[in-house]
Amino acid sequence: MKQFLKTIMILFLGMGLLGFIGCEDDDNDDMTVAETIVGIWLANATTGDLGNTSVGSGSLAGAGWTSYQLTLNANNTFSATGNSGYDFAPYGDGDGIINYSGTYALDDSQDPMWLDLTCTASDNVFFTTVDTLQPCQPGSFTLNADETEMTIQYGSGEYNIDRPDPITVPSVLVKQ
Numbered sequence: 001m002k003q004f005l006k007t008i009m010i011l012f013l014g015m016g017l018l019g020f021i022g023c024e025d026d027d028n029d030d031m032t033v034a035e036t037i038v039g040i041w042l043a044n045a046t047t048g049d050l051g052n053t054s055v056g057s058g059s060l061a062g063a064g065w066t067s068y069q070l071t072l073n074a075n076n077t078f079s080a081t082g083n084s085g086y087d088f089a090p091y092g093d094g095d096g097i098i099n100y101s102g103t104y105a106l107d108d109s110q111d112p113m114w115l116d117l118t119c120t121a122s123d124n125v126f127f128t129t130v131d132t133l134q135p136c137q138p139g140s141f142t143l144n145a146d147e148t149e150m151t152i153q154y155g156s157g158e159y160n161i162d163r164p165d166p167i168t169v170p171s172v173l174v175k176q
Contacts, residue, residue, distance in 0.1 A: 041173035
């Protein structure tokens with residue numbers, strides 16, 4: 001019986017050791033930028049940095065956002081939502097939350113990288129769906145070393161604000 005218990009214990013220890021050896025380090029070294037940016041990116045009062053609060057500064061806070069969530073999907077669609085002081089009639093529905101969505105294009109050969117948001121649905125006139133004014137938000141961004149923070153700044157197709165290059169008034173989104 002003693003020998004049997006010893007054999008069982010060695011078997012379990014061996015299985016545990018093999019399981020431990022089989023675990024891989026879950027880093028993003030093999031992921032492309034396109035794969036890395038897929039997910040939910042957030043900035044609000046406690047997460048990330050909405051940037052310079054001066055109106056017209058070019059940061060998310062300067063554009064009236066008090067929270068901002070950008071969801072990038074693997075099929076190159078996006079949705080953005082958040083609280084904004086600019087969601088009032090006649091510009092939006094007046095609930096204080098702006099929602100817009102559409103498709104995105106990535107160019108990771110640029111420095112900073114480009115993220116262009118083409119808006120196909122919006123509940124606020126500041127995020128136009130007019131074809132000739134797309135991309136609605138030509139953006140520039142960088143990722144930090146561990147790819148958990150995106151420093152971003154947008155231009156505007158509708159308001160003739162060019163893509164920021166370099167990023168001069170950053171906002172920082174944190175991957176969730």
